[in-house]
Amino acid sequence: MATHIAPLRKLWALHVLDGNDIHLSLKELYEKLSNGKSGCYWELFEVYKHLRSLGYVVGRHGIPWSVKGQHIKSGTCSLEGSQESNEMLEMEPKDENSVIELFNNMQITDVSPAFNVYLPNSKFRKSSPGDPSFVLYISRCSPPSRVEIEALERKHGAIPFKFCHVENGRVSFFSFAKTELPVLP
Amino acid sequence: MMPRWKGKGLQAKANADPMSKIVSQLQSSLIQFETRGLLSSCSVLVEVDAELADLLNRSCFGRPRITAQEDKQWFQLDMEEAFYLCFSLKCLKVIGEDGSIKSNEELWDYFKSKKLVFPVSYKVYSHLRHKNWVVRSGLQYGVDFVAYRHHPALVHSEYAVLALSEGDNDLNGRLRVWSDVHCTVRLCGSVAKTLLTVIVNSNNQVANSPSCLEHYTVEERTITRWNPERSREDQTGPKNGTKKV
Numbered sequence: 001m002a003t004h005i006a007p008l009r010k011l012w013a014l015h016v017l018d019g020n021d022i023h024l025s026l027k028e029l030y031e032k033l034s035n036g037k038s039g040c041y042w043e044l045f046e047v048y049k050h051l052r053s054l055g056y057v058v059g060r061h062g063i064p065w066s067v068k069g070q071h072i073k074s075g076t077c078s079l080e081g082s083q084e085s086n087e088m089l090e091m092e093p094k095d096e097n098s099v100i101e102l103f104n105n106m107q108i109t110d111v112s113p114a115f116n117v118y119l120p121n122s123k124f125r126k127s128s129p130g131d132p133s134f135v136l137y138i139s140r141c142s143p144p145s146r147v148e149i150e151a152l153e154r155k156h157g158a159i160p161f162k163f164c165h166v167e168n169g170r171v172s173f174f175s176f177a178k179t180e181l182p183v184l185p
Numbered sequence: 186m187m188p189r190w191k192g193k194g195l196q197a198k199a200n201a202d203p204m205s206k207i208v209s210q211l212q213s214s215l216i217q218f219e220t221r222g223l224l225s226s227c228s229v230l231v232e233v234d235a236e237l238a239d240l241l242n243r244s245c246f247g248r249p250r251i252t253a254q255e256d257k258q259w260f261q262l263d264m265e266e267a268f269y270l271c272f273s274l275k276c277l278k279v280i281g282e283d284g285s286i287k288s289n290e291e292l293w294d295y296f297k298s299k300k301l302v303f304p305v306s307y308k309v310y311s312h313l314r315h316k317n318w319v320v321r322s323g324l325q326y327g328v329d330f331v332a333y334r335h336h337p338a339l340v341h342s343e344y345a346v347l348a349l350s351e352g353d354n355d356l357n358g359r360l361r362v363w364s365d366v367h368c369t370v371r372l373c374g375s376v377a378k379t380l381l382t383v384i385v386n387s388n389n390q391v392a393n394s395p396s397c398l399e400h401y402t403v404e405e406r407t408i409t410r411w412n413p414e415r416s417r418e419d420q421t422g423p424k425n426g427t428k429k430v
Contacts, residue, residue: 184317185203
């Protein structure tokens, strides 16, 4: 699944190729996003695009980054034509412009995280990405309950996680952090 | 979010005059004067002299009512405030319209009849008060309470508090949909407060009497909005995952 997308601000251009290395038009991409198995590719794409355009490094949770020298596996994305946001990324000089199967089979559920996100200037290296700055869940229907949040805290341990809500073209991020107000004198 | 003191030297003033001590003095004085409150709809009215009025003001219980009386003052206490003084601090007795003193169980039933979520909101109120936070109504901000580190004259409140309960019998009904999360977080932000949810688990206790409260457990959580445009700089280096985002 691939297309050339030039977003409004023209900060970055994303080349996407399908399995046969054939460029698809924007219309075809949008159609694919709408027809995803769980019908949720559109929200995933909005979130992905939003964070990428701000310079964050976003990978699909559970999918390894490619290792230097190997063919690019799914879950990676490279930028073209954008100086500001990919300077810190270690890139192969001629990376294939592909988001091959990035969203393939991806489902938004409230229990499986969508993305691992790294801060933009975090000297991210695909060969050793390290822990993400946070794990991102995309929320479908309702805000998470306390029970759900606790389960996620057990699952992710020290790595923070956030919930993302997409509606009406707006992408919003929320943190639900345990706290304890101090006992005052 | 750091506490915002309202002026220079006020933090020192607060430190020199701990809230726990003020509340303790209030408690002693109320007991000494055998103060009685009058049950009136959703409030309890107390008549006090100047010394007690001063303590009520400094500890932030109740609101003074304007009257023509000179030697005495009347204060109006919210349900949670009144029950805290009666049940937790044991320094106030409340008289019903028949002139008899209400037991804690009777007060509990009465307040529950006026406010279905009273057990949960009281648990949250007393939980924060026990930690010596000043807790006031948060109605004007669309939340249950606001919590201050000390007297509101000295410091702005840091937290807008929602008292929530777990499970199917959550009568509060807040933050069940994303639009409410957006709305509440935005409102809190616009008044420089952090949204604090205090979640009460009744542990299957039926709220028949105030003794159920000791079996309730409480968990505090903040809900904050993360703005990706503002958090791009990683100041702690790639491996250190402790930067707060």
